[in-house]
Amino acid sequence: MNAPLPRIEPREMPPAFLDALQQTFGERCSTALAVRQQHGCDESSFVAPPPAAVVFARDTADVASAVQLASLHGVPVIPFGAGSSIEGQLLAVQGGISIDLRGMNRLLSLDADDLTVTVQPGITRQQLNEAIRHSGLFFPIDPGADASIGGMCATRASGTNAVRYGTMRENVLALEVVTAAGEVIRTGTRARKSSAGYDLTRLMVGSEGTLGVITEVTLKLYPLPEAVSAAICSFPSIEAAVRTTIQVIQLGVPIARVELLDGRSVGMVNRHSGLTLREEPMLLMEFHGSPAGVREQAETVQAVAGDFGGQAFEWATTPEARTRLWTARHHAYFAALQSRPGCRAISTDTCVPISRLADCLLDSIAEADASGLPYFLVGHVGDGNFHFGYLIDPDSPSERERAEALNHQLVARALSMQGTCTGEHGIGLHKMDFLVDETGAGAVAMMRAIKQALDPKNILNPGKIFSNPSTPGR
Amino acid sequence: MNAPLPRIEPREMPPAFLDALQQTFGERCSTALAVRQQHGCDESSFVAPPPAAVVFARDTADVASAVQLASLHGVPVIPFGAGSSIEGQLLAVQGGISIDLRGMNRLLSLDADDLTVTVQPGITRQQLNEAIRHSGLFFPIDPGADASIGGMCATRASGTNAVRYGTMRENVLALEVVTAAGEVIRTGTRARKSSAGYDLTRLMVGSEGTLGVITEVTLKLYPLPEAVSAAICSFPSIEAAVRTTIQVIQLGVPIARVELLDGRSVGMVNRHSGLTLREEPMLLMEFHGSPAGVREQAETVQAVAGDFGGQAFEWATTPEARTRLWTARHHAYFAALQSRPGCRAISTDTCVPISRLADCLLDSIAEADASGLPYFLVGHVGDGNFHFGYLIDPDSPSERERAEALNHQLVARALSMQGTCTGEHGIGLHKMDFLVDETGAGAVAMMRAIKQALDPKNILNPGKIFSNPSTPGR
Structure with missing residues (x-):
């Protein structure tokens, strides 16, 4: 079973449009199913019919030509970069064409x-x-x-x-x-x-x-900073790791990166990347500056971590060791998917004021544990932003329901703490209702008015952020 | 003679509106001429008829009520904060009312x-x-x-x-x-x-x-930074001071402030603030950080300054000495006005990529010198932003013309260097044409479309940034 899809509303595709497109772009316009399918999905768990065609743009003039034609015929256009968005931003839920910008990479x-x-x-x-x-x-x-x-x-x-x-x-x-x-x-x-x-x-x-x-x-x-050093530090609890982070930020330490992984996510990363990190809540940190500045930052953070029961830092001093650690962190998502073959991840993206981070995380962990769903947890905790990934069987409606229920509870909690439903992934198809909850109907009406003013035919990636401007309600 | 005013287009003021306003706000609505005049000017050299009334808002509900009435009657509203804007932002060029927000200061x-x-x-x-x-x-x-x-x-x-x-x-x-x-x-x-x-x-x-x-x-x-120190450094030329700044920024030194004053501006400041600074091009700097970090920054900057012929730093180590220096800097504008009693200042506000800063400044100084107008020159040079103030006799049309011509030349130069006509003062009444030159007609059309969508009756501070949305052209 695939994800429930918000509002598939394909528009009519005038044959004259596709003809004109092919005349203009020749072999840089493809209607091959495989090409269209590749451009009709992203890293989200949503599925929609693929776009009707893909234009491979070489320059700004190509993009302008394609949009002019689309405007003339009232056809949706969806820009395509690397295909890595995770809220369904690339899906052709109202039909139309994809403009592939990968050739414009100079x-x-x-x-x-x-x-x-x-x-x-x-x-x-x-x-x-x-x-x-x-x-x-x-x-x-x-x-x-x-x-x-x-x-x-x-x-x-x-x-x-x-x-x-x-x-x-x-x-x-x-x-x-x-x-x-x-x-x-x-x-x-x-x-x-x-x-x-x-x-x-x-x-x-x-x-x-x-x-x-x-x-x-x-x-x-x-x-490029004169000196860079990365360190990991294990903690007896998530709370201890988060409280360390909060204090570091409040002290004004200009730490470059501070990432949280919970113990089970460390385990997934170990198995995926062949590492032997201690499978406990962990902060992965990086310091940038002059050699003396980096030393000073690290000393301050070590002292704070020690107060909260953190282990001694393990340093990654060579560029190779740093790259290995950060690559492992970046692969956490795939490591998690690998831990349950065939699963899909429902990712959350809340961000809260840092004083509320520990409360928000701990309550959400308790809920996730109670749900029985496997999950991973990583966080850009220096910003108050973190991601649960609930690992669901895509063929199990009940698992998806449980995951979505967890996400709803989490977002409601973050909003009640003056946070946001999305720190960095965007609204896409998935968070339209959350957007209204977060900003209020008046602010969304203002966004819609801007959309209507700048795109009166609603051809630019329609159905994302909010449903059609002309559609009442959300 | 007063400044030539861009488009005075007073609208009709329905008597029913003023009645309703006075009924709603009682004595918190004033139509006294002195009050209106105080709210109808700012630090610009422009003059316009004052607003028809001033509402003293106590809370958001007051503001909402005033705007609702204004919307009902199609009357302009102009928010008033401290009256310190310098591009005519507060002037009631299309009539209407001022909403004084000074009482909302909690x-x-x-x-x-x-x-x-x-x-x-x-x-x-x-x-x-x-x-x-x-x-x-x-x-x-x-x-x-x-x-x-x-x-x-x-x-x-x-x-x-x-x-x-x-x-x-x-x-x-x-x-x-x-x-x-x-x-x-x-x-x-x-x-x-x-x-x-x-x-x-x-x-x-x-x-x-x-x-x-x-x-x-x-x-x-x-x-608040653990350590703060301020220093001044004199240079043999403006170019030397600017090149020092450029190198400091390119080295990534996290300097908190780096301000340029030319020799004559230092002289004005000396006379206004009772100081005895060397009347040469000067950088006024401040460093924030840990004690060791501040020391490290200062050492780096001193070494760079030395390479460009800068004098040894003079330090202001106590909070009182720092405050005296920065207050003197902040009073440079008034010091300049005082240097030519009865004058008005035409301020420029260009900002350019830092690699172009020296060229932009030196050419503009040569033009200002050739004009014969007195002026001052201060700059937030770490950002590439600087202000000339041409000190004109307000009764001399020819001086105003010369000052405006200098400003035009300066803006054209900044735009040719991929800079902006305004780093921090805004467009107001004064830079509407520059805005079109800078961003292009298409971008301004987009701004107008947004304005039209969000304020279809054009009641919110109309005539600023661009002329009426309905007016063709600029």
């Missing part, structure tokens, strides 16, 4: 003196960091998956480095965007700050493809 | 463990920092003037600390806003990050009162 301009880079949206974060390595700079935002930069903009991604470097919200300086009418606009300059009119950059960041197709991105970069 | 909730605070919009940044001092936290954004937090949100303010702590864009977590229909919405939660729908917070930040009236603000706070 670095357009590296301005090392200004700590900025301008790229096409299809470049992935690893490709980007590879391409700028010689400059002594790096782009820190790291959601785990090797996502495309355009997709990371679209979902307002963050990940393990956000506690120090912020999220995509803080690190995108400017965008080039193809509007719903197929026009090309720029949302900003390379200046570090600006008060010039409405912040269209931040309006596009996190809009999940519903307000425009991102065709160019200017990002902030950072000097 | 701290609503300090969540020290989460490093957040929620305040009413009329609280000023100094009042805020005074109110939270006991917590060991502070709010770093410092535009110089003791602006209101609501006003700082509205103009996307920044100032001297932005190089390390960011601007209002990065430091507002959530807002409560009264919409054009008089409804109350919330734009976010207290979570540090979120991917829940469109970023209404950042859409409101920098919208200059044209999309809603801000009635509550949740801000990020920071632990």
Whole structure:
């Protein structure tokens, strides 16, 4: 059984549209089923009919042409980056076409003196960091998956480095965007700050493809830290690990990463990545700075951890050892899937003010334990953001129901603590109702009014974030 | 002679509206000329007829009531914070009423463990920092003037600390806003990050009162640094000071403040504040961190400064000495006005990528020198943002023309260098044409579409950022 799908509302696909598309793009327009299917799914557990065609864009002009045709015929367009979104953002729930941006993966301009880079949206974060390595700079935002930069903009991604470097919200300086009418606009300059009119950059960041197709991105970069060290520390309880994190943040320690894994997730990671980490609640940390600064940070954190019963730090000092640890962390999701062959993961993404993190986590763990479902738990705890992954048998409706019930309870708890239903994954198809609960009907009405104003034909990734603007209610 | 005013377009003021306003607010609604005049000007050099009435709001419900009445009668409303904006944002160019928010200056909730605070919009940044001092936290954004937090949100303010702590864009977590229909919405939660729908917070930040009236603000706070030290360093040339700054930023030194004053501005400050600083190009810097971290930063910066011929640092180690220095810096604007009694200042606000800062400054200085106008020059150079203030005789049309011509040349230069016409002051009445030059007609059309969607009657601070949505062209 597949996931219940929110509102499949395919629109009519005018044959003239597909003809025009094929005339314009030739063999860069595919209607092969395998290609369409590959572009009609993401890392979510949802399933929908695939898009009617896939256009492989080479440049901004291609994107503009495709959107102009789609606008003329009222056909939905869905931008495709790396396919790693996890809330159904890529699914063609109202039909339409996918625009594959993976061919637009060039670095357009590296301005090392200004700590900025301008790229096409299809470049992935690893490709980007590879391409700028010689400059002594790096782009820190790291959601785990090797996502495309355009997709990371679209979902307002963050990940393990956000506690120090912020999220995509803080690190995108400017965008080039193809509007719903197929026009090309720029949302900003390379200046570090600006008060010039409405912040269209931040309006596009996190809009999940519903307000425009991102065709160019200017990002902030950072000097590679002079010194980097990573450490793991095991704790007698999740609470001890979380309380350590809270105190570290409150002390203002500029820790670069602080990730929580619960004991069972450590076990999954061990088995998946061939490691022998102690299968107890664990913090995985990284410190960036000058050698003296890193030493100072680490000493402070060790002292705090000690107060909460943390074990002595185990250091990963070589780049290879660090990479092995972080790769293992990034593979936690796959390690978890592997632990129950054939399962799917229902991922949560709540984020709460850090003072409420321990309460939120502990209550949610108790609920998850009581449910009997297997799960993993990882968290960007420095931000108050964490993910349960409930590992369900996709053929068991009751397991899915239990998982969704757990997610609902968790979101309700996070909202009651002044948190959010999604720290970094986005609303997609899955959290529309939560969005209303979180922000209120008035704020969602304002979002809908913006959507209606900028995309009056509702062709840009329709059915995501909220259902059709014309549909009453949610 | 007063400044030429962009488009005075007063609307009809229905007598029934003023009656209803006075019935609702009683003595908290004033039509006294002196009160209206006080609310009808800011720190800009523009002059317009005052608003028809001023409502003194006590709470969000007051603001909502006033906006509901204004909406019913199609009357403009202009939020008033501290009156310190400098691009004409407060001027009633289309008539209407001012809503004075200074009475809404309470701290609503300090969540020290989460490093957040929620305040009413009329609280000023100094009042805020005074109110939270006991917590060991502070709010770093410092535009110089003791602006209101609501006003700082509205103009996307920044100032001297932005190089390390960011601007209002990065430091507002959530807002409560009264919409054009008089409804109350919330734009976010207290979570540090979120991917829940469109970023209404950042859409409101920098919208200059044209999309809603801000009635509550949740801000990020920071632990007071364990160690703070400030230093001044004189340089043989502006270029040497700027090149020092550029290198410090490129090295990734987390300097908290780095401000440039040219030699004549130092002289003005000396005479205004009774100081005896060397009247040469000067950097005024501040370092925040642990004692060892501050020492390390200062050593790095001293070494770089030495390479460019900088004098030995003069340290301001006591809080009193630091306050004296920064107060002097913050009074540079008034010091400059005092240097030419009766003058007005035409302020510029360009911001460029830091690699272009030296070129941009030096060419602009040469132009200013050639013009014969007196001026001052201060800069948040760590961000690439600087301000010329051309000191003109308000009765001399030719001086105003020369100043505006200099500003035009400067903006054109900044835009050609991928910079912005305004780093922190906003568009207001003064930079509408520059906004189109900077972002392009397509982006401005998108902004207008948003304005039209959220404020269809155009009652929220109309005539700012762009002229009426219904007016063709700019």
